[in-house]
Amino acid sequence: MLLELANHHATFAVDPVLKTEGVIDLVEEEAMQRFDRRMSENGGYARQQKTYVPGEQGVTNAPIHFVRHYVDFRNWRQDLHLLLQYNGESLVPVSATPGAVRQGGGQLLITVVTERGDRLQMAPKTMIGPSHIMVAYVDEKPFLPILPGHAFPVVSVEEVKF
């Protein structure tokens, strides 16, 4: 939910010059700044390179690892398969394989491979325009070392707002 609110705000960063020419493109730097702002306002998270570190008020106390992917106006009709790997310290993109072209917008498949080699397949999403994708992985360490930890991926896809 937090990611969604932040991603929603981020996708307003439309390039004003290209927009006058009928091309909708995202200014990625500005989008990231907007994303950061909302993450800190709504959840108290601060970004350190590729992770969001929670503040004292946060619902989790584990850092959130994330990977950002932008599908621009030339590619959003094409299917896309994102493969990501979590290695215990960070989430790394492995591959982004484009697939068939669909008129209504491409389908987005995201697979996260965990530390133990499990392949987590996220529900497929259909893009309806140039999209900003945020995949995050939360790895909460257990309260006591003997208890099992709690780890899960989250994804937010928002189309660029114009």
Add this chain to the structure above:
Amino acid sequence: MGQFVAVILNIMLLLLVTIGLLQAHVVVQTENELMEVSAAAVKYISNHGGSNEGALQEEVRSIISRELAEKRFSLSEQEMSVRVTRTHSADPVLWSHADEFSLVLTIPYPGFTSWIPVPTDTLQVTRQGTINVMDYDL
């Protein structure tokens, strides 16, 4: 006599610990519910906008009460105060595209006993959002 006093002290200590735990649990749960409701409300405003401030306030109220009823939350709607203010706006009346707003939900501190001193007397959650509705769609 000494034993009797000791037993009473023991019982009081036992009670105090459970009450303390219960209090902490209630606060944490209420806070989580507040976070969830506020996030849902922000999302709703973001996707619907509003044709004027009064109507929007009404709508926010109704979405919150619906949300509370459907999710069977323990929060009481009467005690909750809702404030929506715009932090950035393009038009003085319409709440439309790329306007930014902040939503503040406040409730009285959820203490069920006055024995335990509480840090503040209200619990508050603030959320920021951005509207994504074109003015010609309103």
